[in-house]
Amino acid sequence: MTKETMSSCPAPALKKLGDSGRLGRPPREEAAGSRLRSTAALAGGRAVTCGLQSRSVRISIPVTTPTRTVTAIRELLFDDMLSQSRRSGSGRSAEKLSVNKKKVHQAEKMIRGALVELYKGLGYLKTYRSLNMMAFVKILKKFDKVTAKEAQSIYLKVVESSYFNVSDKVIRLMDDVDELFVRHFAEGDKRKAMKYLKPNQREESHTTTFFIGLFTGGFAALFIGYCIMAHIAGMYTQQSNKVYMATSYPVLSMFSLFFLHLFLYGCNIFMWRKTRINYTFIFEFTPTKELKYRDVFLICTTSMTIIIGVMFAHLTLIVKGYSSSAVQAIPGALLLVFLLILVCPFNILYRSCRYHFLRVIRNIILTPFYKVVMVDFxxxxxxxxxxxxxxxxxxxxxxYISSSYKTQDYGYCTRVKHFRDLAYAVSFLPYYWRAMQCARRWFDEGDINHIVNLGKYVSAMLAAGTKVAYENDSSAGWLSLVVIVSSVATIYQLYWDFVKDWGLLQFNSKNPWLRNDLILKQKYIYFLSMGLNLVLRLAWLQTVIHPNIGSLDSRVTLFILAALEVIRRGHWNFYRLENEHLNNAGKFRAVKVVPLPFHEVEED
Structure with missing residues (x-):
């Protein structure tokens, strides 16, 4: 029992409850009473005295045994009703029996405390299982290192398939206790329930939420003003200002794509937390330093408000006829400021996260020389x-480096051959880095699946190469080659998305066409997601059909298609990490059991 429960008891005494938790008779001798008190001490319980009519009754409720709590409550109320029945006489009807409201209130407190203790005990049991599995793996790693043998894979296969490891009964019991507590003791309020079940959690400040709303409103107002002015000036039409679309618009589109991607990452964090996917453990983030979804949203809204504000002022100057080199340098200065913030050495503006991002980018660029971990991939x-x-x-x-902005020669970087070749090389770099990561993992682990995955990125590079060739020579032969190579690459990528990365389309699964273990309860969501991923994967068709939206400049159309690909990737991220959490799909972790130490209050 809690201190609150003991302090709320009435003055007279309750009957002693021993190790069995059953209600005994009132002690008639001092020796019997002292003997019962000794039993309570050995049981580790807390004795409380409460009033029950004219009798003295004493109850001992151990703080870590919720079963005894419930048993004591049941027998206390039953004994109270039985005593009333005896006093009322055998001729009276049972309908006149009643339970004192104060005792019902006392019983509710005791049940609430029992559920809290049960939830805490289940959490300890879950942690105990995770720690034992982690210790077992570390012992095997040490054994293999000392003896130069390969015993880990043999023993680990047996232990991972054991009931101790694969059973999810503890998690389901915790969910049941959570649901009962929310329904009966928190009036359906999840946050209120978590204050009892997880009292050590920290509540996040509402200041962050306030600034997210403030900057979201500022961004919306500035963006509407920017669109209206750009429409009036005809900047985004096919007969638009070529200098502006070639030099200033790329800055805006680049920042928009980046922060759209970051915003979707914040949405992923929110959904991972809601579905209890332990992304912090999988990515090996430091729990005290990693970005929360509110932090990500704050960064996105603040940055985009500043960017749109600067670009709005720059567009205003362009419309008024200012075209000096200083005005043309404004977008470049904006880009330079953000790059300086990214490498800023002072402990401000999420320095640990910025530097972690830079380390990951370094590892990707130098992929063959660094071991590939989950966050790099x-x-x-x-x-x-x-x-x-x-x-x-x-x-x-x-x-900007060639100072072309001073002469407004926006075609210089497309005319010079080595700059043009560099632009084509940039298109291949991400696929090359991923291919090298697959090669490094094959070299480290010897798994042939990494070579097959490498083939997927080689097909993507071939598709990109044929598109570049088709841009230079729009003949029917190159068009046919683009269609064939891109179709093969798309089928390859879709298969890998659905079967390997998401773990879906399993024919022998207990969930038809899905996998055995699923986090989302609504199975139709997985089929909708596969359909959406299929549609967004076909964005390469714009190379063939050259779509135009009204009189918009082709760069705007390409930006919309690029944004759709970013949205597809953000959608892909959730299911990729879900599969990693459930099945250790990428083999980045030693075991598939991960702890779930959520320190923030979960909200509806």
Whole structure:
């Protein structure tokens, strides 16, 4: 029992409850009472005295045995009703029996405390299992290192398939206790329930939420103003200002793609937390330093408000006729400021996260020389969806470093051969990095599946190469080759998305066409996701059909298609990590059991 429960008891005494938890008779001798008190001490319980009519009754409720709590409550109320029945006489009807409201309130407190203790005990049991599995793996690693033998895979296969490891009964019991507590003791309020079940959790400040809303409103207002002015000036039409679309628009589109991707990452974090996918453990993030979804949303809204504000001011100057080199340098200065913030050495603006991001990028660029971990592979896949961003970054670097902005010669970087070749090379780099990661993992682990995965990125590079050739020579032969190579690459990628990365389309699964273990309860969501991924994978068709949306400039159309690919990648991220969490699909972890130490209050 809790201290709150003991302090709320009435003055007279309750009957002693021993190790069995059953209700005994009132003690008639001092020796009997002292003997019962000794039993309570040995049981580790806390004795409380409460009033029950004119009798003295004493109850002992051990703090770690919820079963005894419930048994004591049941017998206490039953004994109270029985005593009333005896006093009322055998001729009276049972309908006149009643339970004192104060005792019912006391019983509710005791049951609530029992559920809290049960939830805490189940959490300890889950942690105990995780720690034992982790210790077993570390022992095997040490044994293999000392003896130079390969015993880990043999023993680990047996232990991983044992009931101790694969059973999810503890998690299901915790979910049941959580549901009961929310329904009966928290009036359906999840946050209120978590204050009892997980009292050591930290509540996040509402200041972050306030600024997210503030900057979201500022971004919306500035973006609407920017669109209205751009429409009036005719900047985005096919007869638009060529200098603006070639030099300033790439800055805006590049930042938009980047922060759209970051915003979707924040949505992924939110969904991973809601579905209890332990992304922090899988990515090996430091729990005290990793970004929460509110932090990600704050970064996105703040940054985009600043970017749209600067670009709005720049467009205003262009419309008014200012075209000096200083005005043309504004987008480049904006890009330079963000790059300086990224490498800023001072402990401000999420320095640990910025530096971790830079280390991951370094590992990707130097892939063959670094062992591939989960976060490196995951980030390299994100870069495969940001090829337009990388090409815009390469063009802007050439435009400003060569001082072309002073003469407004926006075609210089496309005329010079080595700059043009560099732009084509940038298109291949993300696929090359991923291919090298697959080769390194094959070299380290000897798994042939990594060579098959490498073939997927080689097919993507071939598809990109044929598209580049078709841009230079729009003949029927190159068009046919683009269609054939891109179709093969798309089928290859779809198979790998559904079967390998997501673990779906399993014919022998207990869930038809899905996998055995699923996190989402609504199975139709997986089929909808596969259909959406299929549609968004066909974005390469724009190379063939050259779609135009009204009189919009072709760059705007390409930006929309690039944004759809970023959305596809953000959608892909959730299911990829779900499969990793459930099945250790990438073999980045030693065991498939992961702890779930959530320190924030979960909200509806």
């Amino acid at each position: 995951f980030m390299a896949d994100q870069l495969c969806s940001q090829v337009p961003l990388l090409r815009s970054l390469e063009y802007l670097a050439c435009y």
